[in-house]
Amino acid sequence: MGIQWYTQSHVTLNLVDNVHLSMEIPGTREQDGTVTIQPLHNVPNYCLGRVIGLADTFIWAFFPALFSGKLSDPYSQTCIPRKNFVHWYEEVMLPAIQAVIDDNNILQYIPKTHAIASSDCSAPREALAALEVAEGEEADMEEELGGFTGAKRRDGAAALPGSRRKHFYVTLQPRYLAALWEEIYSRASPWPEYAGLRLYMAAKNTKLTWMRPTFESALAEWQHHWNSAVDEAYIDPEVTYIDIGRQMTPADTGPHGRVLLWRRCCMDRLWRRRLQWSRIQNRLYHREEDACKDDSGKRQAPPIRRTTYPFVTLRDARDMTITPSSSSWELRNGLVYSQFYNLIKVPFDAAKQYPFQNRHTESMALDPSPEYNVPTV
Incomplete structure (x- = not known):
């Protein structure tokens, strides 16, 4: 069904969340063969467009050669420098579109320079x-x-x-997309700043779109829309996964509602069982015990790791993410990560503000009177 191509980069659409995928940084290969690998959310990128026919599904272009180190601000980390984006638009993207879409009826809608495209995104x-x-x-x-x-x-x-800029887009029909990407890749290859150029497609916040009583019915509905919008011939199965969620909601209890929260003790018990199971699987497949030490004699890290998140300042409320290592049996068999979180976290996610993670939290303890808030030397 094509894509809605965003002619400009919008920082609010940058991919800054951990999607549990990584890519190689060009030009970092050492003599021993090791290379620098970075998670996608650390690599400069911009949202190329939106997939027509799939709910909240976007495509990003990643530029690993522009990676210059980790920064504290995720948006500064992933932004493409203006001069690079102007060059990308006028020397790669626009010429590729003009070469593939040989139809003036369509081309007349394409901004002919970066300056024109930027102007089109400005609010009236x-x-x-x-x-x-x-x-x-x-x-x-x-x-x-x-x-x-x-x-x-x-x-x-x-x-x-960015709040005063529009997400101006041009619809690119599906019949052009395959040839267009080949043309883009060909025109980008001579430039070192585009080395390792890669596309990434993802959808997020689609729970209410695909939620069904059973897993089979949810998968069938999603598969129907997926097949109508995506040609899997252009999808790399080695770096593609489907995020499957199971939601548990308490039964109706009348006027007095209930809220279910994951407890710390439950998360710890689940983690111990999962770690034990993981070690057994990795031992059977010679991933851990038979190679539990590297050449230096040091013991390797566990096959999985976890990250816990305190919740709403409660001592016993926890969220948890379990991530397999890159060489683990789970990842080799398709399990990318497991996550356990409380649905009531949604109001906190809306503002992306959490207790003890906000740099201005200490201001809550200041006296509201102005005379007590004047810094002294």
Whole structure:
């Protein structure tokens, strides 16, 4: 069904979450054959477009040759420098489209320069003026109501620049996509900054789209839409996985609702059982015990590792992610990761703000009086 191609990079669409996949950084191979591997969410990327026909499914282009080290800010880490993106648009992407789509009826909709494409993404001045008026009215109302309208305060953080830009896109028909990617790859190959160029497709937050009473019915519905929108001939099965979730909801208890939370003791017990099972499987397949020491005599790491997350400042509430190592039996047989989390975390995920992970948490302890908040020398 084609894709909606975003003519500009939008930082808010950068892939910054851990998707449990990695890629090689070009030019880092040592004499002993070792190379630098980085998770996808550390590699510069931009959202190339959205897949038509699949809910919330996007395609990203990754530029591993532009990786220059880890930064504290994930968006700065993954952003493509402006000069590189201008070159990408005008020397690779646009010429490739013009070479493959030999139809002026379609080409007339394609911005002919990066500057034009950037202008197309700018919000109209009328919309900006209306936005400023609305923000002023909301700020006045907030002051009258004591700051409980949900709007940002006048002295609050300024809006992100991306909030005043549109996700302008051009629809590219499916009949052109295969030849277009080959042309893009061919034109990008002479430039060292595009070495290792790779596409990645993913969908997220689709629980309500595919949720069904049984796993079989959910998979059948998803497979129907997948087959109508994607040609699997262009999918690498070695780095493709389906995220399957099982949701447990308490039965209706009348006017008094209940909330189920994963407890720390349950997570610890589950982890011990899973680690024991993993070691047995890896021993049987000569992944752990038969090679439990490397050439230096040091014991290798366990075949799986876990990450736990404290939840809403409760001592016994936990979330947990279990990730197999790159050489583990589980990963070789298709299990990428296991995750156990509480559904009530959704309100916290909406703002991406968590207790003790916000750099401004200490300000909660400050006296509200201005005279006590003036720093002293």
